[in-house]
Amino acid sequence: MIGNVILVDIALFAILLAAALGIAHTRSLYSAAMLAGLFSLTCASLFVVQDAVDVAFTEAAVGAGMSTVLFLGTLALTHSRERVTPPTRRVPALLVAVGTGVLLIYASLDLPPYADPANPVQQHPLTERYLQTSQQEIGVPNVVTAVLASYRGFDTLGEVAVIFTAGVAVLMLLGRLRGNAAGSPGTAPAGGLQGEHRVLRVVAKLLMPFILLFALYVQFHGDFGPGGGFQAGVIFAAGIVLYTLVFGLGHARAVVTPGILRMLLPLGLLLYAGVGVATLLLGGAFLDYNALSPQDPVQGQHLGILLVEAGVGITVAAAMILLFYAFAGRGARS
Amino acid sequence: MIASGYNYWMAMALLIVGLYILMSHANMVKKLLGLSVFQMAVFMLYISLGKVRFGTAPILDSSITVYSHPLPHVLILTAIVVGIATTALGLALVVRIHEAYGTTDEDEALALDRKPDAP
Numbered sequence: 001m002i003g004n005v006i007l008v009d010i011a012l013f014a015i016l017l018a019a020a021l022g023i024a025h026t027r028s029l030y031s032a033a034m035l036a037g038l039f040s041l042t043c044a045s046l047f048v049v050q051d052a053v054d055v056a057f058t059e060a061a062v063g064a065g066m067s068t069v070l071f072l073g074t075l076a077l078t079h080s081r082e083r084v085t086p087p088t089r090r091v092p093a094l095l096v097a098v099g100t101g102v103l104l105i106y107a108s109l110d111l112p113p114y115a116d117p118a119n120p121v122q123q124h125p126l127t128e129r130y131l132q133t134s135q136q137e138i139g140v141p142n143v144v145t146a147v148l149a150s151y152r153g154f155d156t157l158g159e160v161a162v163i164f165t166a167g168v169a170v171l172m173l174l175g176r177l178r179g180n181a182a183g184s185p186g187t188a189p190a191g192g193l194q195g196e197h198r199v200l201r202v203v204a205k206l207l208m209p210f211i212l213l214f215a216l217y218v219q220f221h222g223d224f225g226p227g228g229g230f231q232a233g234v235i236f237a238a239g240i241v242l243y244t245l246v247f248g249l250g251h252a253r254a255v256v257t258p259g260i261l262r263m264l265l266p267l268g269l270l271l272y273a274g275v276g277v278a279t280l281l282l283g284g285a286f287l288d289y290n291a292l293s294p295q296d297p298v299q300g301q302h303l304g305i306l307l308v309e310a311g312v313g314i315t316v317a318a319a320m321i322l323l324f325y326a327f328a329g330r331g332a333r334s
Numbered sequence: 335m336i337a338s339g340y341n342y343w344m345a346m347a348l349l350i351v352g353l354y355i356l357m358s359h360a361n362m363v364k365k366l367l368g369l370s371v372f373q374m375a376v377f378m379l380y381i382s383l384g385k386v387r388f389g390t391a392p393i394l395d396s397s398i399t400v401y402s403h404p405l406p407h408v409l410i411l412t413a414i415v416v417g418i419a420t421t422a423l424g425l426a427l428v429v430r431i432h433e434a435y436g437t438t439d440e441d442e443a444l445a446l447d448r449k450p451d452a453p
Contacts, residue, residue, distance in 0.1 A: 098350070
């Protein structure tokens with residue numbers, strides 16, 4: 001049983017290593033971007049082997065979906081061919097990388113044995129708090145959601161703020177092109193597959209409601225199974241990205257307008273922080289959801305987690321769609 | 335002893351390849367790809383530390399007693415989404431640099447800067 005797991009691990013790592021070396025070797029940046037997508041999907045499989053289903057879910061949606069699309073979008077705007085890397089760059093980099101590797105291997109000898117139940121991380125009192133006490137305190141079967149939204153809610157608020165900031169920064173860099181009013185109603189929809197690939201268009205149209213429905217399921221089922229606001233936001237965005245790729249930016253912008261997205265981007269963050277302020281006003285600590293329902297603290301936790309995850313989902317979805325629009329819109333105008 | 339650390343070492347091997355891509359290539363898109371590989375290797379190491387033998391995903395059920403540690407999962411799943419946001423920021427900068435210099439190669443961009451008659 002354990003032997004088989006090791007074989008699966010090693011096989012997956014072999015694919016990862018081959019993909020990473022392929023990225024290093026190839027001079028075609030399109031190939032490198034596609035290899036990075038393969039790399040991410042294989043990483044997601046490896047996360048499942050290591051019991052991190054929530055992480056695998058996120059990585060599959062982000063790494064293999066959004067990230068590849070953004071890299072391809074960048075390549076469409078720039079060069080897709082890299083020039084030959086001279087040995088004057090290769091040799092010092094190789095020396096530093098190998099030196100770092102030797103140091104890491106030396107340091108790894110101090111790490112606890114892999115997957116040993118006696119490891120410090122498994123023996124720490126916090127582990128019991130998360131895996132046992134959380135059922136009475138929060139009552140959410142998916143411990144990852146309980147820790148993400150409640151125990152470490154303040155931390156997650158910071159992460160959402162980072163996503164918001166990155167979204168704003170990309171909009172500032174790529175949003176407008178010197179007052180050019182392209183993309184106004186009436187201009188032809190940019191990109192998309194006009195009149196060709198009928199099968200693709202029909203299938204994409206059929207899949208759209210299911211993708212968006214699945215995103216909502218992931219959003220609201222995150223308490224009981226893998227999922228939550230981060231995954232749901234990215235899957236929702238991936239649905240819109242698929243629509244844009246097949247039907248063109250103009251049509252997508254008519255359905256999900258950038259104006260609404262620009263309002264939703266801060267709205268999610270404000271909803272999250274607003275829950276914190278509400279708990280403060282109700283006499284609790286910041287993001288202490290027990291204050292939302294003093295008679296039944298578990299009910300308060302459920303309500304708090306629902307609202308906070310909704311905030312995360314809104315900001316992540318808006319940020320991802322805006323990021324994609326920014327790259328795609330730049331290409332359509334130039 | 336050899337089997338006890340194999341998962342860490344495989345993550346470290348990926349980390350080294352990522353670091354090499356990041357440092358050796360002058361092309362900025364390639365650098366960001368290397369950074370992604372590097373980032374994933376760090377995530378892999380983190381997740382490895384939470385794994386426990388015969389454990390399962392930390393979604394509680396009365397029929398299961400051993401779970402892997404949920405904390406690394408929480409930290410890494412948010413880090414992945416933050417990672418794509420920051421990668422997108424990097425790519426946006428690459429696009430703007432390409433518009434200003436006509437190249438995505440850092441050596442060529444620096445050479446343009448050093449030219450005395452540069453605009």
